[in-house]
Amino acid sequence: MSSSNIYLKLLEMKDAEAILDIKRRNRDFFQPFEPIRDESHFTLEGQENEIANGIQGAKNDQSYFFGIFLKENDELVGRIALTGIARGVFQNAFMGYYIDQKYNGKGYATAAVSLCVEIAFSELNLHRVEASVMPRNLPSVRVLSKAGFRHEGLAKTYLKINGAWEDHNIFAITAE
Template sequence: MSTIYLRYLIKEDAAALLDIKLRNRQFFQPFEPIRDESHFTLAVQEQEIAGGIEAAANDQSYTFGIFLQATDELIGRIALTGIARGPFQNAYLGYFVDRQHNGKGYATAAVSLCVEKAFSELGLHRVQAGVMPRNTASIRVLEKAGFRHEGLSQHYLKINGAWEDHEQFAITADS
């Protein structure tokens, strides 16, 4: 039995999501784009959740909260984005877990549950994720969840103000 579960985020989750982002702002910053101050407001979190609900309705992306089974506490977020259908059947995976819950296997469990949803419920064939080489904890999460390393993309994303290389990982339904 899993100690966490995933569910779609709803407007009522916005305050808890904002709390995680505010508490972890410095911890997350080395691995995220530079965000405008307005990002760290309840209104923007509500807008992002509403946008996620609309994107799911249009089969563009799916955003889930990561919740502790025992307390129903929101401890992170995981998303399948950039969904491509047709012959590709692919999505990009992104996630974060509140720092106070790191090292407990929750991220690995969330990735595994999300991949299961991607394949069984959404009919995707492939899920891929890019991780900066220095983010060894996230690389370990993907490896433990069964992702394979596919290579290095140089200057892949602008993170914290600099173009960063990313190691590329993927898993397929037939892996």
């Protein structure tokens, strides 16, 4: 799936080194918005394990991990994932994403979110996609708003981020 400047592709093992590079270079930048991770996460094996879990998740229709690639040179600049997929009467997934700091503010995250929603609805036949964002993460709030997500409420002490239980705004978009 592609947009004017980027495309999404399911992550493969060959992408592990590029993802590791992004994770290492952006460690301090990402940390205020992520769980505290074990040092093994910042190794090639750690990223290969994460991609392997993503590949298995896609086979089981439980999760899909996409790389965000620049069309101009096929550079991997981030990741977006649909996880916790529930079928039956719910038809829901949770979305999470990150973009390399050097590519922030260029519209890539908004384009990736829009493309991922398109995949969720047209290819995966989901009805709803949710994303949660800490209220102080204003750039991510703007991304979701620009991509058509609606604010549904505040979940108090929702996720343990950077060692502390953090409130999160809940956003969602439905197929309608």
